[in-house]
Every structure is written in C-alpha cells, then in structure tokens.
Amino acid sequence: MNRTTAAPTAGVPVGPGLSMFDPIFIGIDEFGQPVYITLAYRNLLAGGEPGGGKSGLLNTIAAHAALSVDSRLVLLDGKLVELGQWEDIADAFIGPDITAALAVLRRLQQVMNNRYAWLRAHGRRKLTAADRLSVITVLVDEIAFFSATVGSKQEQEEFVALLRDLVARGRAAGIPVVAATQRPSFDIIPTSLRDLFGYRAAFRCTTPNSSNIVLGHGWAEQGYSATDIPPTNQGAAYLIAEGGTPRRIKAAYLSDAQIAGIADYAAWVRRPGGLTTPTGTPADWGMAA
Numbered sequence: 001m002n003r004t005t006a007a008p009t010a011g012v013p014v015g016p017g018l019s020m021f022d023p024i025f026i027g028i029d030e031f032g033q034p035v036y037i038t039l040a041y042r043n044l045l046a047g048g049e050p051g052g053g054k055s056g057l058l059n060t061i062a063a064h065a066a067l068s069v070d071s072r073l074v075l076l077d078g079k080l081v082e083l084g085q086w087e088d089i090a091d092a093f094i095g096p097d098i099t100a101a102l103a104v105l106r107r108l109q110q111v112m113n114n115r116y117a118w119l120r121a122h123g124r125r126k127l128t129a130a131d132r133l134s135v136i137t138v139l140v141d142e143i144a145f146f147s148a149t150v151g152s153k154q155e156q157e158e159f160v161a162l163l164r165d166l167v168a169r170g171r172a173a174g175i176p177v178v179a180a181t182q183r184p185s186f187d188i189i190p191t192s193l194r195d196l197f198g199y200r201a202a203f204r205c206t207t208p209n210s211s212n213i214v215l216g217h218g219w220a221e222q223g224y225s226a227t228d229i230p231p232t233n234q235g236a237a238y239l240i241a242e243g244g245t246p247r248r249i250k251a252a253y254l255s256d257a258q259i260a261g262i263a264d265y266a267a268w269v270r271r272p273g274g275l276t277t278p279t280g281t282p283a284d285w286g287m288a289a
C-alpha cells in the first residue's frame with residue numbers, strides 16, 4: 001500500500017483542533033472496527049469490578065477533552081491517582097473531600113442554570129459548537145466514594161441529588177458527565193439514575209444482575225452479560241448507546257507516560273495567549289453566554 005495514502009476511514013484528527021463536539025475514539029469493537037462516542041449531548045456511565053478498566057476509559061475520554069480547546073475539565077477522583085495526571089489542566093480537581101465535591105457540583109448547577117436561562121432567552125433548547133461556550137466535561141471516578149463512603153448521610157444525599165440533576169439536565173447545556181463505579185448495585189445506581197446515561201459501559205462484572213444494572217434490565221438474559229469477560233481481559237466491556245444493542249468493545253488504553261505527554265501538550269496548547277478554538281476563545285465558567 002502506498003504509505004502516503006490517507007487512511008480510508010475519516011478518523012478524528014489528532015492535535016489542538018479537537019473539539020468536544022467531535023466523535024471521541026474510545027477503542028475497537030470485536031471486528032476490529034474503531035468505536036466512537038459523542039459526549040457533547042450525552043453522559044457515560046462505566047461500571048464493573050475493580051481492575052476491569054474503567055479508569056482507563058475515563059482517561060481516554062479525559063485525553064480527548066484535554067486536547068479539545070473548547071472543553072474544560074472538572075475532575076472528582078476519590079483516589080487522587082486515577083485522574084490525577086490531568087490536575088494541572090483541570091478547572092477543578094477534587095480528591096477525597098466531600099465538602100469540596102459538593103461546592104464544585106453546586107457551582108456547576110449554577111452554571112447550568114445560567115446557561116438554560118440564556119438558551120431560553122434565545123428561544124433555544126441546547127448549546128451548539130457555534131455558541132462559543134466551552135463544554136465542561138465532568139469526570140467522576142467512583143460515584144460510590146462520594147455517595148456512600150465519605151461524609152455524612154446528608155452530604156451523601158446532597159451529592160447524589162446534585163449529580164442526578166447534572167446528569168439529567170447538563171448535557172443540553174454543554175456539561176456532560178462521565179462517571180465510574182466499581183459497585184454496580186441498585187443502591188449506588190438506581191434505574192432512574194442509570195437511564196439518564198446515554199452511554200453505559202459494563203466492564204467485567206461478577207453477577208448478571210450487576211451487568212444488568214449498568215447496561216439495562218434484561219440484557220444479560222439476552223446474552224449480553226459482562227460476566228462473560230475474563231478477568232485477564234482488562235479493558236473489555238459491553239457498551240450500549242441509548243436505544244441500541246450492547247456491543248463488545250476493547251477500550252483504548254493510555255499508559256501513565258502517554259498521559260503525562262498528552263497532559264503536558266494540552267497545558268501548552270491552553271497556555272495564556274495560546275491557541276483558541278476554531279470558533280473563538282472558550283468562555284468563562286461563570287458566563288451564561
């Protein structure tokens with residue numbers, strides 16, 4: 001094959017021109033075909049047992065967001081180390097601190113309300129790339145840490161209420177949520193919350209029930225159960241998109257060194273006076289429009 005020939009498929013361009021409105025490459029399917037998701041108007045839930053590869057997927061998405069100059073990152077990472085390499089380019093990086101987590105979620109809720117007020121004033125329903133407002137990508141590594149482990153019961157309940165509101169209303173306002181849990185159980189992911197995630201990825205699960213809690217009721221009985229995934233096949237998952245059928249995927253994986261390189265590059269691209277988005281400079285957090 002002529003080495004100068006362009007790839008036959010229209011891939012996502014690599015580099016500072018990425019946008020959160022572009023498809024995000026997250027891995028390959030069982031036929032070796034690339035798998036993309038579009039997060040601008042959808043949320044993603046990743047569930048499965050420890051070590052299945054959830055954080056790997058979150059980091060791949062964080063890398064796309066980091067390279068998208070129309071995106072800002074808000075990271076909640078109870079373990080500090082799963083998303084910690086993106087800290088310097090994130091608007092907020094919250095470790096195991098429920099007070100800080102609640103403060104940033106309240107602020108995001110306010111930004112979301114401001115954006116809805118702006119949309120309403122303009123007779124619109126959702127933001128588009130042309131609005132020049134940044135997509136605020138919110139990544140939560142381990143929902144259960146904030147909703148069931150740290151803090152008082154009241155704080156945990158407030159966390160769940162704020163997260164639910166963000167997942168329910170954030171996507172049209174350019175605030176998608178990507179969340180992971182190693183505890184796919186009804187108390188952590190009730191059906192009403194699960195169904196608000198347009199994309200769901202079930203990494204290896206120990207029971208068909210926990211696989212169903214991520215993918216949706218009945219999929220395990222129809223042959224789509226993340227219990228089939230061997231523990232040695234980290235990064236393998238069933239991915240379902242709203243209204244579709246689960247698809248077996250192998251998530252892309254970035255090593256720590258690769259993440260460090262991308263984070264450095266993203267910081268350089270985002271330096272004051274650096275590159276702007278194709279549509280302009282990302283607007284500030286506090287802005288409604």
Ligand SMILES: Nc1ncnc2c1ncn2[C@@H]1O[C@H](COP(=O)(O)OP(=O)(O)OP(=O)(O)O)[C@@H](O)[C@H]1O
Binds near residue numbers: 048049234236250253
């Ligand atoms: N897509 C992948 N391809 C190859 N190896 C992977 C992939 N994803 C994860 N791994 C391997 O599995 C290990 C655990 O992955 P990861 O930390 O993402 O799991 P996790 O589900 O987030 O676990 P936890 O719930 O404990 O945070 C990684 O350190 C890596 O070695």
